[in-house]
Structures are given as structure tokens and as C-alpha cells.
Amino acid sequence: MNKHGGYFGEKKDEVLDFSININPIGFPNDIYEVIMRNIKNIVRYPEINGKTAREILAKHLSLAPEQLIMGNGASELIYLFARSIKPERVLIVQPTFNEYERAFRLEGCDIQYFITDKNNDFKIDINKLINTIDTIKPNVVVLCNPNNPTGIYTDIEKVHILLDKMKDLSGHIFVDESFIDFTFKKSLVTFIDKYPIFILRSMTKIYGIPGIRLGYGIGSANIIEMLNKIKEPWTMNSMALELVQPLLEKKDFIVNTNKIVQKEKEYLCSELKKISSLEVFCDQGNFMLCRLKSSDVKLLKKKLLKRNIYIRTCEDFIGLDNSYFRMAIKLHEENEKLVDALKIILEEE
Amino acid sequence: MNKHGGYFGEKKDEVLDFSININPIGFPNDIYEVIMRNIKNIVRYPEINGKTAREILAKHLSLAPEQLIMGNGASELIYLFARSIKPERVLIVQPTFNEYERAFRLEGCDIQYFITDKNNDFKIDINKLINTIDTIKPNVVVLCNPNNPTGIYTDIEKVHILLDKMKDLSGHIFVDESFIDFTFKKSLVTFIDKYPIFILRSMTKIYGIPGIRLGYGIGSANIIEMLNKIKEPWTMNSMALELVQPLLEKKDFIVNTNKIVQKEKEYLCSELKKISSLEVFCDQGNFMLCRLKSSDVKLLKKKLLKRNIYIRTCEDFIGLDNSYFRMAIKLHEENEKLVDALKIILEEE
Numbered sequence: 290m291n292k293h294g295g296y297f298g299e300k301k302d303e304v305l306d307f308s309i310n311i312n313p314i315g316f317p318n319d320i321y322e323v324i325m326r327n328i329k330n331i332v333r334y335p336e337i338n339g340k341t342a343r344e345i346l347a348k349h350l351s352l353a354p355e356q357l358i359m360g361n362g363a364s365e366l367i368y369l370f371a372r373s374i375k376p377e378r379v380l381i382v383q384p385t386f387n388e389y390e391r392a393f394r395l396e397g398c399d400i401q402y403f404i405t406d407k408n409n410d411f412k413i414d415i416n417k418l419i420n421t422i423d424t425i426k427p428n429v430v431v432l433c434n435p436n437n438p439t440g441i442y443t444d445i446e447k448v449h450i451l452l453d454k455m456k457d458l459s460g461h462i463f464v465d466e467s468f469i470d471f472t473f474k475k476s477l478v479t480f481i482d483k484y485p486i487f488i489l490r491s492m493t494k495i496y497g498i499p500g501i502r503l504g505y506g507i508g509s510a511n512i513i514e515m516l517n518k519i520k521e522p523w524t525m526n527s528m529a530l531e532l533v534q535p536l537l538e539k540k541d542f543i544v545n546t547n548k549i550v551q552k553e554k555e556y557l558c559s560e561l562k563k564i565s566s567l568e569v570f571c572d573q574g575n576f577m578l579c580r581l582k583s584s585d586v587k588l589l590k591k592k593l594l595k596r597n598i599y600i601r602t603c604e605d606f607i608g609l610d611n612s613y614f615r616m617a618i619k620l621h622e623e624n625e626k627l628v629d630a631l632k633i634i635l636e637e638e
Numbered sequence: 639m640n641k642h643g644g645y646f647g648e649k650k651d652e653v654l655d656f657s658i659n660i661n662p663i664g665f666p667n668d669i670y671e672v673i674m675r676n677i678k679n680i681v682r683y684p685e686i687n688g689k690t691a692r693e694i695l696a697k698h699l700s701l702a703p704e705q706l707i708m709g710n711g712a713s714e715l716i717y718l719f720a721r722s723i724k725p726e727r728v729l730i731v732q733p734t735f736n737e738y739e740r741a742f743r744l745e746g747c748d749i750q751y752f753i754t755d756k757n758n759d760f761k762i763d764i765n766k767l768i769n770t771i772d773t774i775k776p777n778v779v780v781l782c783n784p785n786n787p788t789g790i791y792t793d794i795e796k797v798h799i800l801l802d803k804m805k806d807l808s809g810h811i812f813v814d815e816s817f818i819d820f821t822f823k824k825s826l827v828t829f830i831d832k833y834p835i836f837i838l839r840s841m842t843k844i845y846g847i848p849g850i851r852l853g854y855g856i857g858s859a860n861i862i863e864m865l866n867k868i869k870e871p872w873t874m875n876s877m878a879l880e881l882v883q884p885l886l887e888k889k890d891f892i893v894n895t896n897k898i899v900q901k902e903k904e905y906l907c908s909e910l911k912k913i914s915s916l917e918v919f920c921d922q923g924n925f926m927l928c929r930l931k932s933s934d935v936k937l938l939k940k941k942l943l944k945r946n947i948y949i950r951t952c953e954d955f956i957g958l959d960n961s962y963f964r965m966a967i968k969l970h971e972e973n974e975k976l977v978d979a980l981k982i983i984l985e986e987e
Contacts, residue, residue: 311681364871522643
């Protein structure tokens with residue numbers, strides 16, 4: 290099982306946790322009240338498959354409820370998809386979130402990687418990817434868009450080529466859009482009726498509520514029905530389901546979030562690029578990938594933790610190694626602390 | 639998927655829901671405060687596998703943490719067990735909760751039933767069960783103890799014979815003790831080191847918190863390790879995990895609950911037995927099984943709902959039919975309303 294998911298050490302209340310990619314603002318303030326008002330409802334079972342929340346969400350996204358499935362976080366749906374499709378061969382675009390591989394591996398799938406090139410800033414060379422697909426003939430291609438941890442967003446035009454190819458092969462495309470709300474980029478949601486695509490979404494990250502577990506998946510009614518057939522009952526808790534409507538009303542919260550994220554990313558990129566021993570990958574999302582040019586990040590992690598700062602080292606990502614780390618974009622004061630600490634530590638070496 | 643889990647109709651706030659087997663008192667009052675105090679923590683991921691909560695619970699039960707696994711409600715663990723063991727053949731003691739069958743069926747298992755006899759008040763004839771096991775040679779036997787919906791508790795002495803038999807066959811016994819806290823009966827927990835047993839427990843029912851999803855499983859370190867190997871990450875939400883310690887401190891709450899449940903069960907049994915068209919099965923647990931001697935319960939359900947009372951009809955339980963219904967034991971005033979309504983409806987017929 291994944292060993293990550295934030296800092297859980299002894300200094301829990303002091304440590305600035307840059308290791309998890311959550312909204313830097315936290316969750317919308319008035320969500321407190323919604324939760325307090327709804328506490329009494331925990332005495333009832335949640336709806337078995339979150340029917341009401343699904344209808345609300347579908348309406349919000351201009352979809353039919355049959356094109357949507359609720360999940361106990363996005364992670365339930367990664368495993369549910371793998372179990373529903375049970376593909377023989379899966380091609381995962383790497384480096385990326387490692388739960389995809391675990392989910393398909395548990396189903397006994399043959400897992401293959403398409404590893405994007407650092408020298409191309411981890412962007413997908415679509416011709417190479419298509420060639421790989423032609424050779425491997427996978428039943429499922431997994432793409433995280435924008436990608437965790439590289440931040441790379443693959444344009445619709447490129448993905449379109451991938452969709453056509455997988456349709457020709459009668460395969461599926463699994464696209465994780467968990468971080469798309471932190472970008473101004475287009476979702477693939479408009480393709481669900483024409484292509485065999487399943488889109489994963491998270492409400493955990495943009496609304497700052499990872500503790501409460503809330504995700505959903507989008508696809509054709511056919512794909513969603515396949516998943517529903519084997520979905521386990523009562524996986525979403527009642528608080529998560531009751532938050533769907535109030536969260537969707539928080540449009541200003543998202544606009545405000547993205548203003549901050551953009552501004553802070555610019556700040557972090559320009560400051561971190563001044564550190565000569567550091568290589569910085571600035572693209573989409575509320576996080577950034579960095580690389581130490583000539584040393585192991587383990588020591589850096591240790592030194593930062595002494596200063597109450599926690600980062601995500603990336604040695605367990607396929608295609609990366611122990612010179613990479615990922616950091617979330619947080620509020621200005623917090624980011625400043627990180628920049629200062631990195632400068633002191635890396636420039637003294 | 640299961641279609642039950644309580645009343646979700648239009649009259650949600652008026653209807654007395656006797657269909658779900660939850661603590662009649664609700665949840666301990668001061669849990670409100672605990673939840674309110676912890677709302678801020680939903681901005682963090684829960685621990686991936688609920689490590690801290692597991693340690694607290696293990697200590698409370700005098701177990702090692704390695705003998706315990708946390709679940710998103712008990713239902714996650716039913717499916718996880720089925721997926722881990724992937725038995726060829728499963729014998730389910732029926733009538734019982736129907737998620738066991740679904741979980742094993744999804745793994746492609748051959749499902750067989752041992753149906754207890756109404757004429758024996760649905761008690762297990764252990765010699766017959768052992769004979770059936772000798773014939774069928776199942777890899778897993780599933781027993782709910784006390785059983786939902788019959789309320790039958792099978793004594794340790796009888797279960798011991800079953801345990802010996804399944805050990806001889808190198809099989810497993812899956813025992814659901816979700817309702818044991820509503821009895822003064824013995825758990826099988828002391829057998830986990832000597833027998834291939836997995837015990838399912840729920841904190842949802844006794845503490846009145848089905849909305850928040852909290853269950854756990856107990857077994858030898860070997861069995862628990864098998865489950866952990868394929869367990870999905872972050873399935874338990876942070877509120878559920880944070881409630882474990884404060885809930886375990888509520889010993890008076892459980893004592894008080896069981897005083898009420900006992901007293902009310904006696905009241906309900908004696909009153910309902912006065913209705914000549916009704917057959918009443920009074921045994922363990924916070925619920926009772928009833929049978930209409932000569933008619934379909936559908937009409938009764940309809941008539942009760944007109945009076946804002948909702949019951950669980952049992953036509954979907956193997957070994958029962960459309961003459962059975964199950965009712966939870968609620969508070970005295972509520973039970974009186976049910977008794978009065980049943981008397982009026984059934985005695986006017």
C-alpha cells in the first residue's frame with residue numbers, strides 16, 4: 290500500500306506539509322456550518338450509491354446521472370475501474386500516481402509503461418506513444434491530466450489522437466482529472482459519448498477536504514453501468530454526500546484559489562530557479578516537481594524537516610529517482626518559508 | 639446492489655424508520671462536540687490504513703494491532719475478505735444479510751446455502767450443518783452471530799464444533815458479530831489464534847453512526863496480513879477514525895442501550911404475541927423477525943407507511959418469503975406507536 294498521504298510524525302501541528310496537493314486555502318469557511326448542521330444525520334445510513342448527490346453533480350456538469358458514479362474519494366474508483374474492466378494489458382503513462390499500477394496489478398494485468406522524457410520536460414511525444422500502443426496493443430491506457438507529479442497537461446488535440454487509436458483497438462482510456470480544477474484547461478468530459486473513456490475526478494483536492502473522501506467518475510452510461518454492477522454498497526459517508534451541493538455553489542472559492550495558486554507558482558518558480566543546484570518543472574496544477582542536480586533528496590528532506598517543512602520525495606515514481614521531490618503550492622508566507630529554507634540549505638552545501 | 643439501508647422517501651423527517659437496526663438512542667450526545675472539534679482536520683488526509691485508530695482499538699480489545707483491520711463500515715471488509723480468500727466454494731448459513739453472497743459471487747465462488755429451519759426457530763442444527771459441510775466441503779463458512787434477521791445467537795459450544803471441522807478442512811470461517819454488542823453473549827475473539835476465523839465487527843450499529851462508516855475485522859495476524867495486502871488506501875474518513883477513542887470510552891452508553899433494548903424487546907414480544915395473525919421470533923439483538931401467518935407483508939408495509947411507520951420486508955432473504963418482516967427495537971414511545979398501528983391494521987383485517 291501507498292506509504293504517502295501527508296506528514297503523520299510527532300510534530301503534526303508545527304510542520305508545514307508541502308507533501309500533499311491540497312487547496313492552499315483549505316476548505317470554504319462556511320462548510321463548517323453545513324457539517325455542523327448535518328451532524329445529526331450520521332444516525333442514518335448514507336444513500337447506498339449516493340443517488341441524490343449523483344443527480345446534483347450530474348446536473349451541475351450537464352450530464353445524465355447514468356453517466357456519473359460517486360466514489361469514496363477518487364481512489365475507490367481507480368480500483369473499481371480496474372476490477373470492472375479486468376484488462377489483459379495496461380499501458381501507464383509514467384511517471385505518475387502509483388495507485389493506478391497497484392489497482393491493475395491486483396487484477397493480474399500485464400502492466401507496461403510509457404515513460405515520458407525529462408529532456409522533453411516530461412511532455413508526451415504523441416507519435417512515440419501511438420507507436421508504443423501499436424506494438425503493445427494495451428486494453429487500457431492510463432493518463433493523469435494534468436499529471437501528478439510532473440504537472441504536465443496534455444492538450445486535447447494530442448489526447449484526441451490517443452482516443453481514436455484506443456477506439457480502433459476497442460480498448461479503454463482511463464484519464465485522471467483530479468487536478469484539472471487547478472488549471473484553466475479543458476476537460477475530456479465532452480468525449481464520453483464518442484469514446485471509450487473513463488474520467489476520474491476528485492472533490493477532495495480543490496475543496497480542501499481529503500479527510501472526508503469525495504470523488505466521482507464520468508463515462509458513457511455503458512461504462513458506468515459496468516462499474517455499478519460490482520460497486521460496493523454504502524462506500525460514501527453521509528457528510529461527504531451532503532457536502533456536494535454546498536460545495537458546488539462555491540464558484541468564487543475556486544476562482545480565488547486559482548488566482549492564489551497562479552501567483553504563488555510564479556513566485557516559487559522564479560525564486561527556485563535562482564538556486565543553481567535545483568532544476569524546476571513549472572507547469573499546471575497546484576504542485577511542482579523539482580530535481581536536485583547532483584545529490585540525493587533524502588538529506589534535503591531531513592534538513593527541511595528540522596525546519597518544520599515536509600516535502601514529498603519521488604524515488605518511488607517510475608521514471609524518476611532519488612534526486613526528485615514534489616512540493617504543493619501553499620500560501621505566500623508558507624511558500625516564502627520554503628524558499629528561504631531551500632536557499633539556506635542548498636546554497637550552504 | 640442492496641436496495642435497503644433505511645427509508646429515503648418523501649416523508650423522511652416524519653417517518654419512524656424501523657427498517658434499520660441502529661441503536662434506538664442514537665449516538666452518544668457528546669460525540670457532537672468531538673466532531674465539531676475535529677472538523678478542521680478534514681483538510682488532512684486520513685491515515686492510509688487507520689493506523690492510530692487500529693492501535694487504540696486493538697489495545698481496547700487486548701489484541702495486537704496486527705490482528706485487527708479497520709474498515710469503511712463493516713461492508714468494506716466483507717468484500718475485502720471475499721477478494722483476499724477467493725474461495726472456490728462458500729457455504730452461507732441462511733437466512734442472513736445478503737451482502738455476503740454478493741461479495742463472494744463477485745469473486746466467482748460457488749455459493750451453497752445451509753438454510754435453518756423455521757420450525758426450529760431458525761436455530762442451527764449443528765449435526766446437520768456438519769453433515770452438509772462434509773458433503774459440500776466448502777472453503778469458507780459464513781455465519782452471522784447473532785444473526786440478522788432472525789436474531790439467533792449460536793452458542794460457543796456449537797460454533798466450536800464448526801471451527802474444528804473447518805480447521806480440519808483447512809478452510810475459513812467468516813463470522814459477522816456486527817450485532818454482538820446488543821447482547822450479553824460471548825464473542826469468538828478468543829479463538830482467533832487457534833482457528834482460521836475472521837470476525838467482522840461494526841461500530842456503526844451500537845454507537846448509532848451509520849452515516850459515518852466505521853467497522854473493523856479481527857483475525858490471526860496471517861489472515862489480517864492477507865487482507866492488508868490488497869486493501870485499498872484511504873477508505874476510512876478522518877472523522878470516523880477520530881471517533882474511535884471517544885466512542886470506546888462510552889461504556890455507560892452501551893449499558894444504558896442494552897437496558898432499554900432488553901426492556902423494549904420484552905414489551906414488544908409480549909404485545910405482538912397478542913396479535914393472533916402474527917408470529918414473533920424473539921431472540922438476541924436490537925431487532926425482531928415477525929411473520930404474517932396468512933398474508934403478504936406488502937400490504938401491511940403500505941398501510942404502516944400511511945401511518946408514518948417503515949418496516950423491512952424480508953422477501954429477499956434466502957429461506958424467508960413475502961410473509962416476513964423485520965423491525966428494529968426503538969424507544970418506548972415509538973414502539974408503542976408500532977404496536978398500536980399493527981393491532982389496528984392486523985386486527986381489522
